[in-house]
Each structure stands twice: as structure tokens, then as C-alpha cells.
Amino acid sequence: MSSSHPDVKTPLPAQTTIEHSQKQQQKQFDVSSSNTSLSEKTQQGESGIDGGQDQFQEAEETVDVKGEPIRDLDHPEADSSTPAPMFHKPPPRQFLLIMIALALCVFLASLDQIIVSTSTPAITREYNSLNDIAWLGTAYMMTSTAFQPLYGKISDIFGRKTTVLFANTVFLVGSAISGWANSMIMLIVGRAVAGIGAGGLMAMVFIIMSDMLDMRERGKYIGMVSGIFSLSSVIGPLLGGAFTDHVTWRWSFWINLPIGAISTAFIAFNLDLPTPKGSFSEKIRRVDFYGSFLLLSSVMLLLLPLSWGGNKYAWNSGIVIGLLIAGFAVAILFVLVEWKIPNEPILPIHLFKIRNIKATYGSVFFGGMAFFGIIYYLPIYFQVILGESATIGGLETVPFVVGIVISSVGSGIWVLKKGTYAFFPAIGNFVFMGATSLCLLFKEDTSRVVTVFVLMLCGLGIGSTYQAYTVSVQAAVKPKYMATVTASIQFVRSLGQVFGIAIVGSVFNNKLEESLLSAFPLSPGRAILKVMQDYSIIKTYAVAEQAVIYASFVKGINYAFYCSIAFCGFSFLMACGIEHKELKTNADMHGKREIAVDMA
The missing domain is CATH 1.10.287 (Helix Hairpins)
Structure with missing residues (x-):
């Protein structure tokens, strides 16, 4: 007698086994399809060809046969309910000390680049080595530019804190060698060593800020730091001149030691970012x-x-x-x-398939050329044409710095509030190009009001591009390439500045020489050309001749400005190719898995 309900059919054992097997196979097929889809999406983001939202490539969670989420093997601590933060902003007091340290790093690296310019006459007299004096700037410039792109990948391998402390230490060692140098050769070596560290400081500051701050918030702070960079370019010659006149030129290098020590201590005791795993030997093998x-x-x-x-x-x-x-x-x-x-190249070539990388780097390069075309020849206008001292001539460029600070901070706040940035490089370069064109109005009798207005307009234009460039390349790549593209943008800017100095300098010198020889065809032995090396000689000529010489200098400076206008135009055209990418934050990642890999 059966106790089963007559309407209920009992399945045969074989039928039960087959149905269970089919269900298991279907679940396994679903998991495999989901994993395949996730892999394909990750590989698509890895290629970076479309330049899309690679940095935060999202995919739906996969589940196992029990219906539970599969944990990320690379990030075992992460799950859908508690996603790992993309950015690691420390508590307010700790964050403030870190930002002070980073600001000091930028200040010292940019200050050391130009402070020696007003100390060179005293150094030349002490060492009686006029032929080698150019190496004081060249040695620093070459090493700082050449080593910048290396720091991005090195920091991925050894960690941000270790790398920035290394750069700071090398910079201070180079400064100490320069300050206590007992020969020109030793001084040049010290400058080269300091340049190696300075290149790392400039690169690491922006990388560390990008690790701490989400992509909308960091623009404000990048603007502030960029303002400090511009400020140091103005006060550098003033400090160098003051040290040389009232103490000793060696203080131009010694000043780095106490300030750098403060920066190093603040970073050592407050910076706490994730460090890549692995032994030292394993990390060395990863270096390209x-x-x-x-x-x-x-x-x-x-x-x-x-x-x-x-x-x-x-x-x-x-x-x-x-x-x-x-x-x-x-x-x-x-x-x-x-x-x-290499498996881990310093600069992955496939990144240049991304539209924003190509457009941004091109715009940065030409923008760097235009910037130094202005900043190098404005002091000549104030000191030679208007007859002002080096100190007053330096103070005359303060409106330029004020404009940079206002626009860089203002554009950063805009990015924080609105989340848009792509139009800033094009608008900034257009304004800078127009303001540079107005510099052609500068003559012997130009009023102070005009120069202040034009220089502030120049600063407003170029300052609005700084943070947008950095955000543009960072938003176009995955997190593991963030340090690489950030360090590379500093390298491209420095390279552009070097090319700009060479090209604009050559044009200025040629046009000035041509104009002077044309105005003084009977000058014995081309003696008139001595005014190009020593501006004070101009006062020894008759008043009428002085006017002709000043007119020649105005012509040479105008051609320098023509070059900057052309460079601004190229930078503007490249900037028009930058497209907007959504800026993600930690809040945007709530409830979603983080697909990005570690820093390495």
C-alpha cells in the first residue's frame, strides 16, 4: 500500500540525476560566461584604445554555484558590500601636514632651478671659471628633466613614500654638495645630483595627491601647488640676489637644507599609502x-x-x-x-592610442614652449628697456603669478563642483595666446597699468590649464597607469620648456644681432654686440644711440613673443582634441566591485 498522493509522480532515480546534472551544467555555464564577460571587459579597458572610462571599468558581480559573490583574488579583502577605496585621503591634520610637505617639495625644486641665475656673477669671480658657468643651469636642467618619467614606474614598484623620500634625500645631498663646493667641478656635480632629486619631487607631488584625492577634488589642490611653482619662479632671482649681496651665494643652496628637512620629516611621519608587496630583489627585477x-x-x-x-x-x-x-x-x-x-615598460606605447593622451601631451609640450618664451624675456624688457633693477624687474612679473594662482585655483574649484574640465585647456591657451599678442604693445613708454593688465591676463590663461591637463590624462587610463602618465606629463612640460628656451633664444639673439648691426654698420669689430652680454654698456652711448639700441631690443623681444604666440596656437589646436571623461570618486564606487589592479 502506497502512502504517496495519487496526483504526485515520483521521479525515477535516473531522471533526477539527469536533471540535477543539467542544472549544474547550466550554473557552471552562467558562471563561465560571466567570468568571460568580465575578462573581456578588463582586457578592453587594458588596451585603452577607445580612451573611455578605463580608470573605473565596471562589471557586474559573478556568483558561484551556491549563488554567492565570487571574491576578487587580487583584492581578497574587497567584496560588493565593502569596496576598497580608490583614494586614500588621511584625516584632516595628517592631510594638512602632507600637503605642506608637498608644497615645500615643489617650492624647492622650482626655486633651485632659477635661484642660481642671480648668483652666477659672484660664483664666476670666486672660481674664475667663466667658460663653465653655463653648466650650473644645464647640469640641473638635464638631470631633472631626464629622470622625471622614471619616477612614475619606480613609485609603482617600490611605493610612493619610499620613492619621494629617496628623491628628497638626493635633492638635499646635491644641495649640500653645491653649498660646500670648493671648485666649479664640484659645484656642477652637486647641481646635477640635486637635479636628479628635483625631477622626482616634481613628479611625485602630483602622483601622491592623485592617490589621496578623488578626481574631482584634486583639481583644487593641483591649482594651489601650480601657483606655488609660479611664485617660486618669481622670488627665486630675488632671493638669489639678496643672498649674494648681503650674505654669500652659498645660501642659495643651503636654504634647501632646513626646508627640505621639514618636508622629509612631515612625509616620513604622516604619509601612509598602500605599498606594493614583494621582496627587494623581486622589485629590482621588475625595473625596466x-x-x-x-x-x-x-x-x-x-x-x-x-x-x-x-x-x-x-x-x-x-x-x-x-x-x-x-x-x-x-x-x-x-x-x-x-x-x-619589457613586461613593465616605463612608458607603455599603447597608451598613445588614447585620444586624450595624445592631445594632452601635445598641448602641454607646446604650452611649455610658450610659457618659457614669455617668462625668460619679460625680465629683459623690464631691466633693459625700462631700466629697472633685477629686484624691481622680478617684482614686475608678480601680476603674472597672481593670474596663475587665481585661475588655477578657480578652475580646480570648478572641477570639484561641476566635474567638467575638458574645455579649460582650449580656453586657457586661447586667452594666453591673446594676452601674449598684447605683449607686442610693450614699448619704451608703455604705462605700468597696461603691463599689469596684460601680464595678469597671461597668468589667467596659462593657470587655467594646469589642473585640467593632469586630470585629463588620469581620467583616460586605468589606475595602474596613473603614476606613469602623471610623471610623464611633467616630463613633457619640462622638455617643451627646454625646446622653447632654445628656439626662442635663438630667434631673439639672431634678430637682435641683425638689428644692431644694421643700425651700427660702422661699429669697429662688431663692438656694438657687446651690449647683448652686458646691458650696462648701453648707458655709455649717446642718448640718440641709446634710443636705437633700445628699439633693437624691443624688436628682438617682439620676435620672442611671436614665437610664443605660435606655440600657443599649436597648444590650442591640440587642446581642442581633449574630450571629457567622467570623474569618479569613492562614493561612485559604493556597492560596486573595484576591478582595478594594484599600483603595480
């Missing part, structure tokens, strides 16, 4: 030594002739042309090596 060597070699080979051309050697001399050809050849070899050989 081939790419590093080729990059350093190419930059050195390019910067040397750009520094010597028109000064130590003629631009058409064999050594200048040969070094330029060698530099470009090694640069091409670097690209081929980075494309094919």
Missing part, C-alpha cells in the same frame, strides 16, 4: 633597465645641443647637428624597445 638607459641617453643627447646651440657652438656646427641626430635616433630605439621587450 633597458628603457631607463635609452630614455636617459636620448634626453641627454637632445638637451646638450639645445643648451649649446647659439651659445657655445653655432646651430649649424657638426657637434650640435650630430648630437641632435643621435638623440632622435636613440629616442626611436627607446620607442621600439618599450613596445616589444
